[in-house]
Every structure is written in structure tokens, then in C-alpha cells.
Amino acid sequence: MKIRTSLRKFASATFALATLVLTTACSEDDSTPMMPQEKTITTIVSENQDFSLLKSAVVKANLAETLNGTGPFTVFAPNNQAFAASGISQETINSLSVNELSAILLYHTVAGKIIAANVPAGPNAEVATVYGDKIYVTKDSRGVFVNGWKVNTADISASNGVIHSIEHVLMPPMQNIVQMAQSNANLSYLVAAVLRASQGTTNVANVLATTNNLTVFAPTNQAFMNAGFPTIVSIENADPDTLASILTYHVIGARAFSSDLSNGQTLSTLNGGNLMVLLGNQATVKGNSNSSASVITSVNMLATNGVVHVIDQVLLP
Template sequence: MRTLSFNLLKRAALILAVSSTVLFSACSKDDDEDMSGDETITEVVVKNSSFSLLETALVHAGLTGVLEGAGPFTVFAPNNDAFVAAGLDTDAKIKAIPVETLKKILLYHVIGQRIPASGIATGSNSPVKTAANLDVFVTKNAAGVFVNGASVLQADVMASNGVIHVINTVLMPPAGNIVEAAQANPNFSFLVAAVLRASQGSTNVAQVLSGQGPLTVFAPTNQAFMNAGFANVAAIQAADPAVLTSILTYHVVAARVFSSDLTEGAKPATVNGATVGISLAGGAKVKGNKNTTASVIAPANMVTTNGVIHVIDQVLMP
């Protein structure tokens, strides 16, 4: 298993070196040596009490030895608060995750190159290949550095074999496209029913949401559909496909938009052709033209292979 992990990291390093010259500015060998700490990434994690849950995860996944290796590595490291927010607030819950699943999650936080914050070029959602052989999307702007919309709380914790950037979220690798992610989530069963019913009309909405993208979907929960007058799945299945298509395409933006991309007062255009309104005071919200109040966006930044999903508590009305 350790050999497999090292191979993944080496492959990620090669891909990164070839593909990320625009995103990352080069660091000289002397600069790299000046930034090196005395301890390996694993040792930094073990000695920092705010990484105790990350330590548990690394041990359970068998990756402590990997991150003691020569590297160099960059690790976006979730702190304990990030694990708690992800529902992984105890060692037992972390150890209940299958080893291979947890290994993939953790390798999704690792890049096979030392990348200090100063080496990240200003820009939005630049794809970077991780050791899980999946992209994360890195943004650097006036507000800071973000990865998949997650904030870097502390950058440049230096180690002898790389660098750690502390983040406030456990990054979950995409398990499928937008439709597949919705189908796997029981809280989106009404949304899935609406997509399937709408696809019986002139527009194959399911095909659109399964396409290459990138797309951003503001995804109403089952309760949001019930509050909008769809009492159950049967009510959705009886609705006019054209009406559902108009509503559903109003929830889709033809771009990858993480929470870190949202700005106060923005009015992004939707696939429907109309715009939605964004507000950030008191937390990110999105409002439809015919909604009396804005919908809370929470949780945000569910990454899929063709975009991102933000969960909302109202159905947006164009």
C-alpha cells in the first residue's frame, strides 16, 4: 500500500510540473532550502494539537510514512474544526471509514511539489492535479488563498519535506458528475425526480447536467421542494416538464463558481437566461427574482467531475 501511495505522489508531481507553470511561479533551489523546516510533515502534524484528528486519519490510512518521505509535498491540511464540521469529530468515526476511501480523501489534499503561498499566481479556480489523480481548484485573490472554495487559514507552515497550508474544510474528492452526485444524496431525491420529469420534455435536463461543464448548481433540498408546493415525488412527476425545465435551468450557472467566487450584489446569469442575486451579509445567500426572501447556501462547494453543487433551502423562482 505504501508503494502505491508513493507512486501516486510521484505521478502527481510529474503531472504538476508539466501542467502548472501558469499557476505557480518557480522557486529556486536556494529559496526552497531557506523555507525548509526541521521536521517532516508527519512530525509537524503529530506535534500540533489542532491536527489530532488529521493525525488519526493519516495513521488509519497508512500515510504517515509517506509524508515522512523525501517529498517535496504540499499538503492542504484540515484542522480539527474542519473534521468536526465534516461530521468526523471522533477518532472512532474516522476509523470507521474504509482505508482505501480515507486514503483517497487524504491524497486529494496532497500535491507532489513544494508550493508556498508566494508561489501561487493570482487567479481564479486554476486546476491542479493532486496525488489522488484528481484536480483541486486553487484561487488567489485579495481575500486570500482558497482551494475548492475552502479558506487557507494559515499558509506556509514549513517542513523539511514540504509545506503545509491549514484549511477550514475537509476536501471531498468528486464521486461523479452533478446528476450522479444528486442521485447518491437522499436529500436530493425530489431534485432528481424533477430533473427526470423535466427531461421528458423538449430539453434533456439530465443530459445537460451530466455534460462536460463546468456547471454550478444551486440545489434545493427535498424540504425546499415541499415548501415550494411539491408535496411529494408524485407531485413532481405530475408537473409540466416545461415548467420544471424553466425552474431547474434557473438554478444552473454555466461556470465553476465556488463560494470564494461569490461577491456581494453579484447577479450571475443562469442557463435559464435570467439572473439570480447574491448576498453575503450573515452568510452566503442566493435569491430568485420571484422569491420574497433569499435562500441560504449551506453546505457549499460540493465538488463534482463537471462542476460544483451548493445546497440551498428554497426553490429559486425566475
């Protein structure tokens, strides 16, 4: 997913960078000092060097008041390492508009204080964000996951809510699965295959664009080349129904983030077949007729109607 496509609008929420003054007082009659007050969410972010990129985004987005107010709010806060893992640098932040940054930041914010113990178990329980779109949360023995990404540090208490530090920047979904593939140059062979397959008895493009709660394992261009389709022309000359059978073997009829995958898990596909998930040094998925498993190279690309994981082999029924 291209950064400029993924980082699109954000309505405004307002982080503040005001500093809370802590005081203690004594009187002749009472020697007990006042308890120091907790800092607001935005003061915690602004004072923590691990959140310096988040602070920079907040400042650029002109989000300066709301999350310094009464709240309460819950913020899933990506630290600097999470920004790096998401391919977002200071230069990226500088290049984005106020609205783009606002969209991303508000998508990380939920109205109300939700500590980790009170996160819905799910899996993938829908929670509305201040931005308006939903995030999908899961809580189990491994911890808390949002859109498949793990909360690394939970329950950072603030005077007006709580912060959960998360391992990845959450991107509000802006495109359906087909549109997402069309915007990714590394999936152009997949797009060609979907369009060609839709000329047969199954309109694969319509299925992937309009059906909700799908998971697609998306082969890269090189994966198609390795599977015997050296050019897009070769895909366009292939039998549509054969392509449709192969493509629907890459689709699961449920939303499955990486956090939903387990070692030895069997996944049922839209064409009636099964895939095998193996988790070791690498996360892989294997088709019945593949001699080796396909490595999952990118995960949790959220679309408006599902989630996409990129793989390095075409799966064969």
C-alpha cells in the same frame, strides 16, 4: 452528500511518524552551535495536537514513509476543527477503509513545494494532486482558497515541503451532479423534478450529467414542498417544460465555489435569467420572482463536472 459516498478510494501516499532528532555540537575550535533542522511534514502533524485527527487518519491509512522523505510536498492539512466542520469524527475515521482514507489524504497533497505567494491566482486554477484528481485554487486579497475553502494558516515550513492548514476536509469528486443528487436523500424531490423535466424538450438530466464546469443551486425536498409540490407525485404530474425552465434557472454555466460569490453579484443562468447574490449574516441567492432570498445552507459539494450548493427555496425566474 453521504460520508460513505464521499469518502471513497484513495491511492497510497505515505506520511511518516518518525521523530527527527535535533542535535547541537561544539568543538574547541568552533563555539557556534549547529542550526536546528526543520522537521518533516509528518513529524509536524504528529506533534501538533490540533492535527490529532489528521494524524489518526494517517496512521489508519498506513501512510508512513513518503512524506517523511525527500519530497518536496505541499499539504493542505485540515485541523481538528476542519474535520468537525466536515462532519468527520474519530468514529468516522475508524469506520473507513485504508483505501478510503488514502484517497482523502492524497487529494490534499501536491508534489512540489508551493508557498502561499506562489499559489496561482486563478480564480480556480487547476492543480494536480498526488491522488490524481485536480483541486481548484484561488489567491486574492482575502488569502488562498482551495475548492472554495480558506487556508487559515499558510506556509508552515517543513524540511521536505510546506503545510497550509485549511478550514475543511477536501473530498475527491466521485460522482457527476445527477449522481450526487441521487445519493442525497434530502434532494430526492430535485431528482424527481430533473427526471420529469427530461421528458420534455430539454434533457435536463443529460445536461447536468455531461456538461462540465457547472454550478447548481440545489433546492431541498422541503423547498419543493414550500413551492407547491407537496409530494413527488405532484412533481411527476407537472409540465416537463415548465420544470425544465425552473431547473435551468438554478444552473450557472461556470464553476462557482462559495469563495467566488460576492455581495450584490449577478449570476447568469442557463435559461437566460439572472440571480442575485447577497452576503451578510447569511449567504443568500434570490430569483427574480421570489419575494425573499434563498439561504445557501451547504456549499462547495464538488462533483466531477461542477459544484453544488444546497438552498432552502426554489428559485423562480
